[in-house]
Amino acid sequence: MRVETVATTEGPVLTAEGPATRRRPRGSFGGTRLVSIVAVVLLFLFIFGPLLWLLVWAFVGVWHYPALLPQKWSLSWWRQVFNYPSLARSVELSFLFAPTVTALSAVICLPAAYAFARFRIPGRRALMIILFSVNAFPKIGLYITIATLFYALNLMGTFLGVVLIQLLGTIVFMTWIPTAAFAAVPRSLEEAARDVGASRLRTFFTVTLPLAAPGIFVAMVLAFLASLDEAQGTFLVGIPNYVTMPVQMYSLVSDYPPEAAAVFAVLLSVPSVVLMLLVRKHVMGGSLARGFQV
């Protein structure tokens, strides 16, 4: 959902990049160094430009065309959003679903990940790629098919139904990344623990799990964020009983001017940004990259 917001605000940002792009030919005789600096700036603008744009929009009082910045700043839209009747409820719901989905996903996927990493499973590769197929097709088609199934099972509009639909999106990385994390723990470390007298279970909890923890942690954060941002499936299954923050944004976008949507989008980004900063070290450490080497 957030991504869609970003896409709609991309247009003006790209025109703002115009001068930077025109500077490029001049850089070519200045040396490759200048070219790389320009590339970095462009990339930076491409990633942060829309976010910056969003942030400006969230504080707009008056802003008329050719001005580069708003003529008048204001917090009025924040007040509007905070006074929005179902906002608190949607925040509450989002932070109820995200931990539930993450925990359930961990319970289902971590044992599978351990098995993929440690036991010889026939068709291991094929099984892991099948998991990926959930993400390989347009989700909305999948959700509609599932919705018919959910109607039959009376899961539409239920808590469990929303949890299940959100779970779908987390399965892949919740399996792949921890599989790599478990596989990266040298067997000899486990053998050494057995050798000094630890049982299989004790070995798992004292040696394997702590060493795989960074990878598992990254996967759990991603699952948490995926659940927090999931809109399509939640909208389809949860409406009208379970309106989470991203679903709420749909109605905000249609009912209010862009300023309100911007405020809400900023709010929605806060948990993601905080969590990503928290796990930055582990993501940089390659746990994420390792997860995608099946």
Added chain:
Amino acid sequence: MSAQNTQGLEISNLMKRLGDNAVVKGISLTARRGELVCLLGPSGCGKTTTLRMIGGFLSPDSGSISLGGLDITELPPERRPTAMVFQNYALWPHMTVYKNVAFGLRLRRLPKTEINDRVDAVLKMVNLVHAKDRHPGALSGGEQQRVALARALVLEPQLLLLDEPLSNLDAKLRVEVREEIREIQQRLAITTVFVTHDQDEALSISDRIAVMSGGRIEQYSDPDSLYRRPESRFVAGFVGSMNILSGRIVAGGITLGPDGVFIPCDDAVLANYGGDGGEWEVAFRLEDVDVQSAGGLTSLPHRGSVARQVSHGHFKEVLVEVGEHTSIRAYLGPDVDLSGPVVVSVRRLLLYRDGALCYESHPASGRGQPTGGESLPGGAGLTSSSPSGSLR
């Protein structure tokens, strides 16, 4: 192999298949209490597989392992009185040195003070008291190696298993650490099985060495016998440097190689023994070769020339071409200078046929003796477990 002298390790007829590959094909071996036994062989000979079966990390397809008279074949690793030092040390990177060493004791639910005392004592023994609170990642390779050793020793195991523990250390450190290991092993009188592919290592620290090849033990004997009297052609080629050439026995010596170069050997019995005119594999150590300046003796048939000299500091290795297709390597003193034609003779040699040792000459008495050509490779070594050369 009666009950009272097998307080140590007794392995009988161990076999293991991994996939389609028979890795260990029937290994029997005993180690007396307090003895350090080496499993020596090239990679893929089954030595590590054997060690892993002793440690309980692999279960044998057949055969049995007993320790102190107790059958441990079916026990999982955590219930065996063995402790292993892994090739890559396998230290737990998320625990400090202290915790690494103490983990096994904590599992045994010992009182905290006793754990402290024992960890301190063993860290002192391996000179690592200063590194107690560091993590393995902050230690050098040699220090990590000592932590691994301490972690194994602190449990006071009945049997210490070492899987190529020195292979990741640089050459100088390797010699130091192996002497340390030997010293500690002897002080604690702990039965030890040491796996290595490095013959130097094996020869220098073992009480007995089992040379393995293709999943079988080729020879099991003390280092001196192993070096002086390799019982099979394989061992002769694997342990130490050896000239091995095909040759025939003639009066006063041997004729070697395709050129049939005559090399004198001062062994009176040799001619009688090998006089069947057949071809032998003749093996002699580099230090058993005499190379002398030919001087005026230019008419002798066995004169040759030094093709290459390699200085090793305290000795010199030379390659002597004695015939067009035949060359002999020899160790000589560092100051020997050989230019011009040389004559070569051999003081002591061994004869092999069909891979088995058939004859060895004893230059001291000037007499050699047949070894009994029927002795199978490995078979003799297993039963004659009385090391004549006493190292201990």
